[in-house]
Amino acid sequence: MVDGEEAPLGLRERKKRETRTALSWATIRLSVERGWDAVTVEDIAAEANVSVRTFRNYFSSKAEAVVARHLDRMLGAADDLRARPADEPLREAIAQVVAARFAPESAGGGRPPRREWVDGVRLMLTEPDVQGEFLKANMIAQRELAKAIAERTGTDVTRDVYPTLVAAVTGTAATVAIDHWMRTDGSAPVRRLLSEVFDRLWAGLPVP
Amino acid sequence: MVDGEEAPLGLRERKKRETRTALSWATIRLSVERGWDAVTVEDIAAEANVSVRTFRNYFSSKAEAVVARHLDRMLGAADDLRARPADEPLREAIAQVVAARFAPESAGGGRPPRREWVDGVRLMLTEPDVQGEFLKANMIAQRELAKAIAERTGTDVTRDVYPTLVAAVTGTAATVAIDHWMRTDGSAPVRRLLSEVFDRLWAGLPVP
DNA sequence: TTAAAATCTTGCTGGATCGGCATCTTTTCT
DNA sequence: AGAAAAGATGCCGATCCAGCAAGATTTTAA
Known part of the structure; x- marks a missing residue:
């Protein structure tokens, strides 16, 4: 779990991080623009080009x-x-x-x-x-x-x-x-x- | 909301507090005894002699x-x-x-x-x-x-x-x-x- | 004291959430 | 290259959750 932070960081890991931050930003942006309750997980997933299920794999709310x-x-x-x-x-x-x-x-x-x-x-x-x-x-x-x-x-x-x-x-x-x-x-x-x-x-x- | 704490505290308010602490204690006791996941809101409500809906009126979880x-x-x-x-x-x-x-x-x-x-x-x-x-x-x-x-x-x-x-x-x-x-x-x-x-x-x- | 107003309790319910599972795809390892 | 590992996705049943309205209780006002 705690391996050297210096590893070149494989493609897989890189993609995961990208998805993660993309989802996070999408959530923030949509919420700020439309208001908290006016945004569903579905909206966010769509915004980040992933499925709803995937959103759930990353974040539980x-x-x-x-x-x-x-x-x-x-x-x-x-x-x-x-x-x-x-x-x-x-x-x-x-x-x-x-x-x-x-x-x-x-x-x-x-x-x-x-x-x-x-x-x-x-x-x-x-x-x-x-x-x-x-x-x-x-x-x-x-x-x-x-x-x-x-x-x-x-x-x-x-x-x-x-x-x-x-x-x-x-x-x-x-x-x-x-x-x-x-x-x-x-x-x-x-x-x-x-x-x-x-x-x-x-x-x-x-x-x- | 912040009126004098000295008010005799009507029956209504008293009952509310009682229910609140009763629900809280019931939750704690059951959870400690049976384990967190083995306790449902229904159990707790029953223990405190109120409906499930009432539990939800007091606490959201x-x-x-x-x-x-x-x-x-x-x-x-x-x-x-x-x-x-x-x-x-x-x-x-x-x-x-x-x-x-x-x-x-x-x-x-x-x-x-x-x-x-x-x-x-x-x-x-x-x-x-x-x-x-x-x-x-x-x-x-x-x-x-x-x-x-x-x-x-x-x-x-x-x-x-x-x-x-x-x-x-x-x-x-x-x-x-x-x-x-x-x-x-x-x-x-x-x-x-x-x-x-x-x-x-x-x-x-x-x-x- | 009594009637009206306010507040609380409760059952019902539709919509959202949640997490397990099977399948398909992509990346990594040998 | 081929096998193994890890991710993404769709599906689905279980659960959660808050709004609503009917009925009960307490408070307030007359």
Whole structure:
């Protein structure tokens, strides 16, 4: 399951990933454009040129498909962490990899998000199912992140609470930043919020 | 929705709460005893003397019913926070109310949990659906907690990130403590884990 | 106290979801 | 090349789910 990430990645695997992201994007786009309830799994499958059954092989719900983008992002961050110089302070390393994954270029095509789109996304994110899946994804990513942190700090995920805790805090930072962005006018970019939240957390939550 | 908690609480409301907790407990008990998949909504409804449709009016899934206990607990904590002396440091106040709600007496009848029961609960909590709902509930509770914190600190939930952040950290602490308890032999009581986690968070996550 | 209004419970039901299975196609391995 | 492995798809029965309306209970107002 965990073989070298360096393998050239066969055709099969590549296609699978393509289908996965295609389905995920299709779900997001259609939902943003038409509204959550106005999109069926059938629509999405058609949009991505696969059968409904195949959609189900990849995702067990629309919400899961939407959140897949975020999940990949966070898993990627965990992965990046392992590649970070070992002598870099943990806090720095984490801040860097997470911030990098939140960079606009890192998302999709770096197209300038239109007002309409942002509003749609925000609306979509209010959907309870989506929020639930979002949290689940975060949890999964956190487990992976905890492993990476444990390796880096020479701690044990099952014995020490430390790696799990730091991972959880990282996930929380991301969630809070996004959450706050969602509930405000969105003028403050997520990255700024993220770094602010990070600083506060590692400073022990001083009263402002 | 948020009227004085002091209102005598009419018969209607009382009955509703009773049904709600009855359904929640029934779900938990049956699931622990028979195993998650061996329990249908029909069983639960029967156990609580209501129709299946009524179960659905209260909860949209078994998982949600299970987690309702935890949700109430956290909402209660948020409520307790408002009643805390205003000059008490925020950190202390939060630690107190949360710890109090995790006290064994505060749960159900203070019956000594049998080994069998604990194992069953642990097994139930590994169920993905349950975990998902757990996270959702936490999020809901956090929003409420954030409001209480905002009141207390004179900050604004929509303008400042601070209250949301502190609430999120509190929720995270609870989650991590429970998560760690679940994945270890359970010898360390949740309350001890909780306070350890709390201390570390408010100390800015020093490297151990 | 009584009648009206509001709310809750419940059975019914059509539409969507879900996951197992068999089959056909594509990729990978030897 | 040929066999083996893994994916995609269609089909289908079981289940879930939310809206609706009828009947019961509580609350409110007169």
